[in-house]
Amino acid sequence: xxxxxxxxxxxxxxxxxxxxxxxxxxxxxxxxxxxxxxxxxxxxxxxxxxxxxxxxxxx
Numbered sequence: 001x002x003x004x005x006x007x008x009x010x011x012x013x014x015x016x017x018x019x020x021x022x023x024x025x026x027x028x029x030x031x032x033x034x035x036x037x038x039x040x041x042x043x044x045x046x047x048x049x050x051x052x053x054x055x056x057x058x059x
Contacts (some may be wrong), residue, residue: 020042
């Protein structure tokens with residue numbers, strides 16, 4: 001499966017928000033680069049948590 005994260009400007013809130021197909025990834029940031037920096041810290045954990053089926057090798 002291919003995952004994506006895209007910063008989108010929210011004109012009403014005056015911040016960037018994340019648009020993503022990663023369940024639970026909701027980020028607000030002052031600039032687009034910050035979206036990617038924050039996502040680096042949590043995206044992999046969310047993907048594993050959302051798509052782990054408890055198969056061997058999982059924790």
